[in-house]
Amino acid sequence: MFNNIYDSHCHSNNSHDGHNSVEQMCITAIEKGISGFALTDHCEVDLYKDEYINRVDNSFRDITLAKEKYKDILTLSAGIELGQPNYNIELSKEIINKHNYDFVIASTHGIGDSGDLCNVNYSNMSIREVNDLLDRYFKYYLEMVTICDFDTAAHLTYPLRYIEGVYNVKIDLAKYMDIIDEIFKTVINRGKALELNTSGLRQNIKKPFPTIELMKRYLDFGGELITIGSDSHRINDIAADFPVSLEFLDYIGFKYYSFYRERKANMIKIRL
Numbered sequence: 001m002f003n004n005i006y007d008s009h010c011h012s013n014n015s016h017d018g019h020n021s022v023e024q025m026c027i028t029a030i031e032k033g034i035s036g037f038a039l040t041d042h043c044e045v046d047l048y049k050d051e052y053i054n055r056v057d058n059s060f061r062d063i064t065l066a067k068e069k070y071k072d073i074l075t076l077s078a079g080i081e082l083g084q085p086n087y088n089i090e091l092s093k094e095i096i097n098k099h100n101y102d103f104v105i106a107s108t109h110g111i112g113d114s115g116d117l118c119n120v121n122y123s124n125m126s127i128r129e130v131n132d133l134l135d136r137y138f139k140y141y142l143e144m145v146t147i148c149d150f151d152t153a154a155h156l157t158y159p160l161r162y163i164e165g166v167y168n169v170k171i172d173l174a175k176y177m178d179i180i181d182e183i184f185k186t187v188i189n190r191g192k193a194l195e196l197n198t199s200g201l202r203q204n205i206k207k208p209f210p211t212i213e214l215m216k217r218y219l220d221f222g223g224e225l226i227t228i229g230s231d232s233h234r235i236n237d238i239a240a241d242f243p244v245s246l247e248f249l250d251y252i253g254f255k256y257y258s259f260y261r262e263r264k265a266n267m268i269k270i271r272l
């Protein structure tokens with residue numbers, strides 16, 4: 001029997017790729033019996049001024065209203081998913097300080113202003129080129145967790161959603177294990193959390209980001225702070241695959257996961 005369900009990664013229609021309003025998300029969460037969720041709409045730092053200023057403000061407004069409206073039945077966290085925060089550290093700080101956020105997710109969707117790695121045609125690339133791209137990706141991710149302000153580091157193996165899941169190119173992560181280990185140590189030393197992003201479980205790749213094996217490696221390094229996020233972009237996916245994910249986390253030895261409010265980790269017991 002699992003304890004309360006808190007989903008730390010959800011998008012509303014204030015994200016360019018989200019489908020439902022915050023109100024619809026709250027109603028669904030209550031219907032599903034979920035204890036709480038963090039609204040973490042996108043803000044790609046390299047595109048902020050052109051595409052995200054209004055979306056970010058609208059997202060914060062909507063979650064603030066919902067927090068008050070549903071305060072007796074749903075625990076809501078006002079979050080943001082910052083893409084490429086290391087692209088412009090000063091701007092990232094400005095964005096985080098603009099609103100009174102509970103929770104900040106740091107993500108690498110692209111390398112600098114390369115554009116989102118979901119848009120790359122990997123079938124046109126040699127395996128060596130794919131490996132080089134991944135090498136640059138993990139180095140950029142390491143830079144992000146080293147120098148940026150954030151609470152959880154999101155979907156560490158994000159490019160595999162496309163490289164393996166869509167283009168069917170198999171990747172040997174052993175090549176990148178030194179950098180991944182550095183990422184884990186940096187996250188731990190800075191007192192930050194690592195995200196288990198469950199979205200891959202409902203996509204072609206059929207595994208979370210990162211894999212359970214990597215979560216175990218993080219735990220073995222002393223990593224205790226983790227968040228779990230569905231990365232839902234539609235209401236049906238809120239808290240998707242949480243029971244099986246909690247089962248895995250429990251099995252490999254995690255006792256708690258975290259849900260952030262006021263930029264502080266609240267520890268949720270995995271098993272009752």
Ligand SMILES: [Zn+2]
Binds near residue numbers: 081107109154155
């Ligand atoms: Zn993301």
Ligand SMILES: [Zn+2]
Binds near residue numbers: 009011081231
């Ligand atoms: Zn997301």
